[in-house]
Structure formats: structure tokens, C-alpha cells
Amino acid sequence: MGLEKKSAMLEDLIEKCGGCAVVDGGFATQLEIHGAAINDPLWSAVSLIKDPQLIKRVHMEYLEAGADIVVTSSYQATIPGFLSRGLSVEESESLLQKSVKLSLEARDKFWDKVSKISGHSYNRALVAASIGSYGAYLADGSEYSGNYGENVSLEKLKDFHRRRLQVLVEAGPDLLAFETIPNKLEAQACVELLEEEKVQIPAWICFTSVDGEKVPSGESFEECLEPLNKSNNIYAVGINCAPPQFIENLIREFSKLTKKAIVVYPNSGEVWDGKAKKWLPSQCFGDDEFEMFATKWRDLGAKLIGGCCRTTPSTIKAISRDLKRR
């Protein structure tokens, strides 16, 4: 299936949802709720090695909650990351494939179950393969600083992303989700790579923001969106893992800067301490507030809405209830 057909599938889903589809919530957060120990350089990707069945369970919980799109467990799953754990290249690639396979299996199992129930309100979900930023791989919190240092060039970022992208694409997801991109250079690398590799799967690229105005590197969204706007591979652009109170203004800003669909899935408002590797309570938002926010974000034009770190299936249930109340 080519890019156009796959993009049409996403378009159809959004339409079936009444104009705005629901993305799932914090994946790593839900792993931790179930007791997974992810304080590790591989973060949530450690579960691909240790507990793949838990990954499937978390996907099922988000589907049950009403997610129309599930994001795979590959955010911090990288070949160099797995190699430094003593795994071989083959084993590393097979774990990447497995991240997509687990999501596809969960989606099919869930759909098989609910589609037999008359009057159910679910849609057949799509699977988005997560591609975390280079900063996520570094595991030092640099997805929130955008500071990769002078030695990190466009070519280096393309090399970092290339093989993982090829393997994930080969595994057959419906979408690609580039997540927590903190600077223009990496956004550009992702777009060029999609073109060079002739990828036939639509992608979204989400940036983080720590001030609500710019990307973490200090570059403007206008600069960052420029290469994305020109690319046929990019279906949607937006924000993930930034605090929810920034989202309203950012949707307004994005609406002026792009014709691409807008995707937003903020975290709960807690702040990640990259050194201590823990979330610091800050201005936190609960499920009721997310429910109110979601309507506002939809009305402002967002086409894909969900949650990121520290949001849970109950957050997604609240968002889904709200957006699908037709």
C-alpha cells in the first residue's frame, strides 16, 4: 500500500471520529504503573527485552480506553542502545520489529473482540511506530534541551535514524511517529531521511517545548516547520511531552504556520529531571482538566489528540468520551 492509500486510511479514521482522532497516552508511565523497572538507559525499551507481554497489555488498556491510534514501544529502542547491552545487530533489529508486531497484534486482537459487539463505539485503531529523538537515545534529558553539541551534524542524525527507520517501516506499521524532537536539525534529518528512503508510510513529527513558545534549542516553530511543510511524507506536525497549558497557544501558532494536520499529546505538566531520571511534580493536570482541554484543542483545529508522559488510560478515556460525544 502506497503513501496516498495509507494517508487516506488516517484521513478516514479522523473523519469517522468526527474530525479528531484519539492518540493513546503515556506508554512508559503505564508500564511503570504495572511495576516495570525502567530506570535504565533504554528506558521503556527495556521491556522489549524483559516483558513483551506487558507491552501488549498496555496497548490493550489504551485501546479499551478509546485510543484510535496506538504508539509502539520503540521510543527509546535503538540499535546502538541494544548493542551497548551486549545484544547483536540481529537481536536488536528483531526487538524493533517486535515493537511493531506487539502493537499490531494488540490492535487485531482488540478489534476482533469488539467488532463482534453490536453498537460498540470503537474504531479499528491504527499503529504508529514511535521514533524517539536522538536526545532520547542519549538518555540525559537532552530531548528537553535540544543541545546536541557541535559534533552532531545533519548527516550524523540521519545515520543515527536510518537503520531503525528501515526496520520499523519493514515491520508494517500504519504510521510513523517522530517524538520529542527538540531542534530544527533533527526535524530536517527526519524529513530528508523519509525522502531518501522513499518511505511509503505517512509520518507525524512532534516537537517538545519547555517554554511554550519555541523548541528547546531556542529555534522558532516557524523555522522548524519550514522543511516539514514541503514534505509529502509528513501528514501531521505538532507537540508531544510538553505541559498541557502550552498547547492552546501552540495550536494557534501552528495554524498560522502550516497546512498539515495538527497533532498534540502533552504530558501531565510534570517536569523530567534528566539527571535524577524522575518526574518532578510541577503544575499537574488531571483527567477532568484534560477532558476540558481536549474540546478546546479540537475546536482550535487539532486533528489528533492524546496524552504523553504521566497520562494514563483514564486520561485517554476522558479525552475519548469528550471528543466522541457527538
Ligand SMILES: C[S+](C)CC[C@H](N)C(=O)O
Ligand atoms: C520522555 S523522557 C522522560 C524519556 C527518558 C529519557 N530519554 C531518559 O532516558 O532519561
Ligand SMILES: N[C@@H](CCS)C(=O)O
Ligand atoms: N511514546 C513515548 C513517548 C515518551 S516522551 C511514551 O509514551 O512513553
Ligand SMILES: [Zn+2]
Ligand atoms: Zn512523554
